[in-house]
Amino acid sequence: xxxxxxxxxxxxxxxxxxxxxxxxxxxxxxxxxxxxxxxxxxxxxxxxxxxxxxxxxxxxxxxxxxxxxxxxxxxxxxxxxxxxxxxxxxxxxxxxxxxxxxxxxxxxxxxxxxxxxxxxxxxxxxxxxxxxxxxxxxxxxxxxxxxxxxxxxxxxxxxxxxxxxxxxxxxxxxxxxxxxxxxxxxxxxxxxxxxxxxxxxxxxxxxxxxxxxxxxxxxxxxxxxxxxxxxxxxxxxxxxxxxxxxxxxxxxxxxxxxxxxxxxxxxxxxxxxxxxxxxx
Amino acid sequence: xxxxxxxxxxxxxxxxxxxxxxxxxxxxxxxxxxxxxxxxxxxxxxxxxxxxxxxxxxxxxxxxxxxxxxxxxxxxxxxxxxxxxxxxxxxxxxxxxxxxxxxxxxxxxxxxxxxxxxxxxxxxxxxxxxxxxxxxxxxxxxxxxxxxxxxxxxxxxxxxxxxxxxxxxxxxxxxxxxxxxxxxxxxxxxxxxxxxxxxxxxxxxxxxxxxxxxxxxxxxxxxxxxxxxxxxxxxxxxxxxxxxxxxxxxxxxxxxxxxxxxxxxxxxxxxxxxxxxxxxxxxxxxxxxxxxxxxxxxxxxxxxxxxxxxxxxxxxxxxx
Numbered sequence: 001x002x003x004x005x006x007x008x009x010x011x012x013x014x015x016x017x018x019x020x021x022x023x024x025x026x027x028x029x030x031x032x033x034x035x036x037x038x039x040x041x042x043x044x045x046x047x048x049x050x051x052x053x054x055x056x057x058x059x060x061x062x063x064x065x066x067x068x069x070x071x072x073x074x075x076x077x078x079x080x081x082x083x084x085x086x087x088x089x090x091x092x093x094x095x096x097x098x099x100x101x102x103x104x105x106x107x108x109x110x111x112x113x114x115x116x117x118x119x120x121x122x123x124x125x126x127x128x129x130x131x132x133x134x135x136x137x138x139x140x141x142x143x144x145x146x147x148x149x150x151x152x153x154x155x156x157x158x159x160x161x162x163x164x165x166x167x168x169x170x171x172x173x174x175x176x177x178x179x180x181x182x183x184x185x186x187x188x189x190x191x192x193x194x195x196x197x198x199x200x201x202x203x204x205x206x207x208x209x210x211x212x213x214x215x216x217x218x219x220x221x222x223x224x225x226x227x228x229x230x231x232x233x234x235x236x237x238x239x240x241x242x243x244x245x246x247x248x249x250x251x252x253x254x255x256x257x258x259x260x261x262x263x264x265x266x267x268x269x270x271x272x273x274x275x276x277x278x279x280x
Numbered sequence: 281x282x283x284x285x286x287x288x289x290x291x292x293x294x295x296x297x298x299x300x301x302x303x304x305x306x307x308x309x310x311x312x313x314x315x316x317x318x319x320x321x322x323x324x325x326x327x328x329x330x331x332x333x334x335x336x337x338x339x340x341x342x343x344x345x346x347x348x349x350x351x352x353x354x355x356x357x358x359x360x361x362x363x364x365x366x367x368x369x370x371x372x373x374x375x376x377x378x379x380x381x382x383x384x385x386x387x388x389x390x391x392x393x394x395x396x397x398x399x400x401x402x403x404x405x406x407x408x409x410x411x412x413x414x415x416x417x418x419x420x421x422x423x424x425x426x427x428x429x430x431x432x433x434x435x436x437x438x439x440x441x442x443x444x445x446x447x448x449x450x451x452x453x454x455x456x457x458x459x460x461x462x463x464x465x466x467x468x469x470x471x472x473x474x475x476x477x478x479x480x481x482x483x484x485x486x487x488x489x490x491x492x493x494x495x496x497x498x499x500x501x502x503x504x505x506x507x508x509x510x511x512x513x514x515x516x517x518x519x520x521x522x523x524x525x526x527x528x529x530x531x532x533x534x535x536x537x538x539x540x541x542x543x544x545x546x547x548x549x550x551x552x553x554x555x556x557x558x559x560x561x562x563x564x565x566x567x568x569x570x571x572x573x574x575x576x577x578x579x580x581x582x583x584x585x586x587x588x589x590x591x592x593x594x595x596x597x598x599x600x
Contacts, residue, residue, distance in 0.1 A: 068358075115385040123356060124385040130377055133346045137353020137361075140338060145357075164377070167346035174341075 009090070012056055014223045020090060021051045021223075025252045026279050027086035027099055031109070033272035034100040038111070041262040043083040045187040045220070045247040046154060050087045052226040053152055062092040065120040069147050072122045072138045076131025077156035077185065078112040079264070085109050093120045129162025131155065132182055136168055139177040139240070150179045150234070158190030161199045166211070172240040173212030180240040181233045182213070185220060187249035189260050208242035220245025252279055289457035289490055296394040296451040298433035300325025303362055306441050307333045313441060316351045316363040318344050323453075324364040324394045344369050348377035348391075355382075355389040360441055367393025367409030367450060375415055382446045383419035390440045391416075391448045396426075397537035398569040398577045399487055400453045405568040409450075414542025416448035417515045423468055424515040426450040426536075426544070428489035431460035432512050439468055450486065452537075454574050457490045459510070471518035477507030480592050480599075481525035481532045485511045485544055487583070488535040488563070494585035499592055506592070517547050523555035530558045531599040533591045537583055540564035559598035561591035 009020055024047050032038045054060070058071040075084045082102065089096040094108060101107035108117040112126030123134050135151040142149035155165065172180055186204065188195050195201055208215040214236045218225040226245070233241035249263070250256025253275040256267075267275055306313045307329050315326040316338045330337035338354075340347040344365055351363040363370065370393055371378075382389050396409045416424045423443060427433040433451060440447040459474070466472070474489070475496055484492040489510045496506040507529055509521055525532060532552065534545035545562040552558060569581055578584060 123352065123381060123387075125380070127376060127380040130345075130349055130381055133349020133377070134353040134356070134381060136346075137350040137355075138357050139353075140350070141354050141357030141359050144335065151353075164343075164345040164349070167341075167343035168349065171340060171343070171346055171350065175338075 010055055012227070017051055017055055017223045020055055021047045022279055024051055024083065024086040024090060026276055027089070028082045029253070029267060029272050029275045029279065031082055031085070031099045031102040032266040033269055035103040036266055037103060038082060038266050039079040039264050040082070040256060040267060041189060041249040041259070042077060042156060042185065042187060043080045044251045044253065044256065045249050046080050046083050046185045047251065048221045048223050048226060049154060049183055049185060049245055050083050052223050052230070054087045054091055056227065057230045058152065059148065065093065069149055071149055072135065072151040074122055074125065074131040074135050074151070074153045075113055076125055076153050077128065077159050078125030081109070081111065081113050084113060088118070088120065094118060128156070128159040129164040132165055132168040132172070135180050136172050136175070136177055139180040140175065142179055143177070150181065152181045152183065154183045154185055156190070157184055157186045157188060157195050157201055157204070158198070160184060160201055169208065169211040169213065176238050177240045178237050181230070181243065182240065183243045183245055185247055186244055187247045189249040189258070189263060191263050193260050205244045208244065212239060213242040214239045215242045215244065217244045217246065220247035221251060254278060289459065289493065292430045292456055292458035294453060294455050295427055295430065295433040296325050296453060298430035299392055299394070299437055299449065299451050300328045302434045302437040304328040304332055306438065307336065310360065310441065312358065312360045314338065314354055314359050314361045316340060316347055316354070316361050318342055318347045318365045318369065320365050323366070324392065326362070326364050344373035345377050348374040349381055351389045352377070352381040352387050355387045360388065360390065362390045362392055364392040364394065366395040366407060367412045368395070368407055371409060371412035371415050378419060383421055386421050386445060388444050389446055391446070392451065393448065394451045395453045396450045397452055397487060398565065398581055398583070399537060399574040401574040401577060402571050404571040408569060410539045410565050410568070411542070412450065413514055413536070413538050413544065417542070417547065419446070421446055422515060423447045423513065425512055426485040426514055427512050428486055428510055429456055429459040431458065431462060431464055432466060435464070435466040436512060439466060443468060452487060456487060459489055459493070466512060469513045469516040469518055471521040472510045472512065473507065473521070474510055475506065475508040478505040478529060479531070480504060480596055481507040481509060481529045482535065482588060482592065483509050483511055483525070483532060483544065483548055484535040485514065487537045491583065491585045492535055492588055495588035495592065498585065498589050504592070504596070511544055514544050514547060517551060519551050519555070522548050522551040526552045526556035526558045531595045532558060532560045533563060533588060533595055534560065535563035535588050538564055540566055559595050561595040563587050563591050
């Protein structure tokens with residue numbers, strides 16, 4: 001399947017979303033190989049989360065990115081920009097034909113998501129720990145304006161070591177922001193190695209529960225399970241939802257899976273060819 | 281004592297109080313205005329707004345990093361949030377968030393620091409902000425205000441709300457004299473010449489504007505023609521006012537209740553060297569202060585008219 005320039009494939013159909021996920025993974029590998037730097041592992045682990053949101057769950061219109069009633073998406077783990085760019089291009093927000101200019105001078109596809117280059121981004125990210133606070137501010141505004149808007153924020157598991165995330169967690173529960181969803185891409189690897197060896201975050205779900213969030217644990221590659229979790233979040237009143245999505249870093253490429261090396265190292269051309277065969 | 285001039289100074293309210301009252305007034309006029317606070321509303325005086333508009337007042341608890349992020353989220357949703365705390369806390373603990381979530385994407389959030397400078401008194405240096413002008417000015421796109429009195433504060437809080445883009449407003453704890461007539465006009469980036477003069481220029485902002493006016497009286501009594509200019513906007517700096525004073529008086533003293541490093545003075549010096557180089561002297565802080573009454577601290581740390589007069593004498597000696 002070729003990435004579409006204009007046509008957004010909106011569907012509830014799990015098989016179709018799986019196919020989109022595969023094409024998104026191919027785009028991630030292509031753009032990182034062309035860029036020769038970047039973060040494949042945490043981009044590949046979040047594919048099903050973003051595809052399920054953008055192609056099924058979220059209320060948005062690529063032809064009308066300023067739609068006031070749209071749902072908001074924030075990639076707080078901004079280093080996973082390739083997955084966001086591939087999904088946004090798939091939806092028609094940005095040109096798919098330019099994805100391979102990632103990280104190049106003048107490209108709209110900056111190293112980390114940059115609102116100055118892509119107006120449809122809700123905010124710039126890249127410094128970890130900051131996105132959930134913004135999502136909560138959006139939730140407050142939407143509630144005041146009586147809009148159906150929901151704010152979705154994807155965080156890394158290493159990222160939640162940042163203290164600001166827990167300031168935000170307290171805030172979200174205290175203000176009963178049930179229109180905000182935090183999704184933790186729990187791939188168990190961060191830059192320096194395995195999360196358990198750098199700064200353990202367990203018991204992760206229990207932390208969100210104790211902070212007052214409706215907490216759901218899912219397999220983050222199981223699209224049907226993600227759909228159900230987002231539906232549960234949507235029907236939960238009086239508290240925000242945290243989805244702890246268990247994922248595999250580097251998912252879909254055998255030599256990248258669970259390999260800390262590919263947190264922040266792009267595939268060579270040869271590695272990319274092998275990866276693309278596996279994702280054919 | 282020198283005869284009263286037309287700048288005879290009447291006692292007025294604290295600039296933080298003028299901020300609090302103006303914010304509440306803005307709340308009445310514009311439903312897009314919100315207040316965001318971190319457990320200091322009784323001190324920042326966002327409490328006035330909170331009392332009238334509890335639904336648009338956001339309590340963040342003692343968590344400034346999250347507070348700035350929440351304000352950014354409100355701003356990108358079309359609101360005009362005023363996030364307020366002590367300058368020391370919002371600027372230092374929120375700086376990274378001001379950088380990435382406000383300055384870098386150019387978000388329309390307003391940041392208000394109260395309890396700036398050493399004039400807060402007894403609480404001491406952990407609560408005293410003497411670095412924040414430097415920090416705020418280092419953020420691209422930020423407009424930075426340091427108003428001198430209640431009239432300036434009210435006008436500049438309104439200017440901040442009307443301006444699209446990030447703004448930092450520096451306010452203080454103590455009551456300060458009234459410098460301006462109620463109908464004085466303020467324009468972003470346009471300094472106000474409070475008194476004409478040809479021999480030396482005194483530049484100041486905040487609390488030091490009143491001291492500069494007192495210093496002028498002493499200098500004029502000595503026969504020294506002294507210009508006084510209020511740089512209520514530190515960024516963008518009024519380059520024309522600086523270049524004109526440098527060309528016409530050939531001697532400048534800059535006075536501020538802030539570290540000399542990175543404050544108004546060094547920003548003025550940059551423009552002086554780029555336009556009409558002339559001798560300059562700087563009245564400001566060089567180290568952390570201590571506990572004491574505001575008056576004791578302002579005396580001990582050299583924030584008085586007498587210090588400005590001494591600096592003027594020094595700069596005039598260096599003037600050829």
